[in-house]
Amino acid sequence: MADVENGSGAAAPRKRADARRNEATLLDAAAAAFVESGVNVPVRDIAARAGVGVGTIYRHFPTRADLIVAVYRHQIEACAGAGPVLLAERDRPHDALARWIGMFVDFLVTKHGLAEVLRSDAAAFQALHASFIDRLVPVCRQLLEAAAAAGEIRPGLDAYELLRGVGNLCVGAGSDPRYNPRHLVELLIAGLRIQ
Amino acid sequence: MADVENGSGAAAPRKRADARRNEATLLDAAAAAFVESGVNVPVRDIAARAGVGVGTIYRHFPTRADLIVAVYRHQIEACAGAGPVLLAERDRPHDALARWIGMFVDFLVTKHGLAEVLRSDAAAFQALHASFIDRLVPVCRQLLEAAAAAGEIRPGLDAYELLRGVGNLCVGAGSDPRYNPRHLVELLIAGLRIQ
DNA sequence: TTGCCAAACGGAACGAAGTTCCGTACGGTC
DNA sequence: GACCGTACGGAACTTCGTTCCGTTTGGCAA
Known part of the structure; x- marks a missing residue:
């Protein structure tokens, strides 16, 4: 939560393009899923909505x-x-x-x-x-x-x-x-x- | 919850001795488990503590x-x-x-x-x-x-x-x-x- | 006392959900 | 264009609630 902030740029290894894309997609999918099913919507549902595997969610958002x-x-x-x-x-x-x-x-x-x-x-x-x-x-x-x-x-x-x-x-x-x-x-x- | 009350005795089929014994044992085990692990303690834990199968819990207490x-x-x-x-x-x-x-x-x-x-x-x-x-x-x-x-x-x-x-x-x-x-x-x- | 049978039991099995893991794919760089 | 490490996908494992069914047993009648 404290690193990989844009701005200062010190020691921020810059993520790969697909990773940045997936993160944005996941945020959209999660927001939509939260609205529709509440914040306790199953992880698999969010993954399916975003078109990614569950592993990808856990990589970007460990909890x-x-x-x-x-x-x-x-x-x-x-x-x-x-x-x-x-x-x-x-x-x-x-x-x-x-x-x-x-x-x-x-x-x-x-x-x-x-x-x-x-x-x-x-x-x-x-x-x-x-x-x-x-x-x-x-x-x-x-x-x-x-x-x-x-x-x-x-x-x-x-x-x-x-x-x-x-x-x-x-x-x-x-x-x-x-x-x-x-x-x-x-x-x-x-x-x-x-x- | 409304039937099988001792007292009036109308249409209360009187449960079997082992059933009554298990119900009491389960109440004790559940009370102890609640104190130790909270009311969300896994059903299996209560069953194990009482020495009964999980089916027995569900028979006495559906939820x-x-x-x-x-x-x-x-x-x-x-x-x-x-x-x-x-x-x-x-x-x-x-x-x-x-x-x-x-x-x-x-x-x-x-x-x-x-x-x-x-x-x-x-x-x-x-x-x-x-x-x-x-x-x-x-x-x-x-x-x-x-x-x-x-x-x-x-x-x-x-x-x-x-x-x-x-x-x-x-x-x-x-x-x-x-x-x-x-x-x-x-x-x-x-x-x-x-x- | 014995035999019957329905009540009661135990726990295997199933489903839902979180989490981990690893072989594969691919983006970035030299 | 080749290489390498990041990132991906989803199968597999775990935990837990819940159901189901073959087996046991208490109560009663003969």
């Missing part, structure tokens, strides 16, 4: 988490970038926090099964945490600290814990018409507020 | 959910029974609600993986919902309504949604030292309070 991260990297980046913007736009940091959490919820609930896999901390999902959580936690912390500094929320809640919690609340969203995570996330954010 | 329900039935019953007691004991219904939710959290976080399976609504987990959720939702609703009637919380939150949410927040508890669901559950309950 399912690597593939998920690659597919959703742009959206995570957009979400992370929106944090400071919201903070600058809004007068009340608590408002910015609520909106930002809302964006995160929107992202999660539109991806079948993504919240489920976000919760795991097994070795296989190291990459997920490294890329998703580690990217978003600092943003969330900034929002929390701004709201706490403004005296709008009680301080002390850990950003990681909040994000994990919100992620957990989104588990199973969409598969149960009686359950709407947004209600509970709103309550959670309301609970933060100083009475 | 994993049936087994889980049978193992934890007593604890669920105790939790459900505690609701009215707490309500009678406490002056403030919101306090009773908070304590009761705390009991539910305690139950969930001490069972590896139980919260995970609680979230599913796939056909296989019908029994889980029928026994766990359907037993607890009315109790939770009673507490919510009492607190709303006392003017302590804003009305309108669905008991099912709250229980699902609390269950979700407990997903992954214990496998991540940085995540303590109790913090967030407390915030959630605090968020219910009328400001």
